[in-house]
Amino acid sequence: MSLSYDAGMEKARTACPGRVGDGLAAHCSARYSPLKSKPEVVVGVYAVSFELKSDSDYSKRYDSLMEQLKLKGEMWDETTSFALVETDESLDDFEHRLYFKSELLDSKDKLFVIDVTDRPCIARGPFVMPYTLKSIMPKVVQK
Structure with missing residues (x-):
């Protein structure tokens, strides 16, 4: 059975009040995803910036x-060239996996990863994935 996003958000608010959808940082030991069936422990949220050299194997x-x-x-x-990722990995493990299990090349490509867990931020513009x-x-x- 799949949940609509609104139904999922309501379920998430019940599972972790003050944490999902209202911008408050109430402390929950686990974060509930509206489309998953059980709470998931989150170690961090990481901002990833990258620049890949445009050449014949860029797409790969x-x-x-x-x-x-x-x-x-x-x-x-x-x-x-930017992503926010929520994961149960440490910063070191996450960066290591991105760099060494992808096909990035240190002679061509740049990768920058920063821990932004539970940090305030401002967004402007017509976002498709708010x-x-x-x-x-x-x-x-x-x-």
């Missing part, structure tokens, strides 16, 4: 990085 390297970014958590990647952004960054203020 880009696709391999996207595969690794999506592998173990929720991802928001609406802006260019609920995903809000679920990963509960303190986001959209102006």
Whole structure:
């Protein structure tokens, strides 16, 4: 049985009040995803910025990085060369997996990963994925 997003959000608010959808940082030991059946422990939310050299194997390297970014958590990647990823991995483990299990090349490509867990932020513009952004960054203020 799949939940609509609104039904899922209501279920998530019940499971973790003050944490999902309202921007408050109430402390829950686990975060509830509206489309998953059980709470999931989240170690961190990481901002990932990257620049891949445009050449004949750009698509292959880009696709391999996207595969690794999506592998173990929720991802928001609406802006260019940037993603927010929620995962149960440590910063070191996450960065290591992205770099060494994708096809990035240290002679061509750049990768920058920063821990932004539970940090305030501001978003402006007509976002297509505002609920995903809000679920990963509960303190986001959209102006």
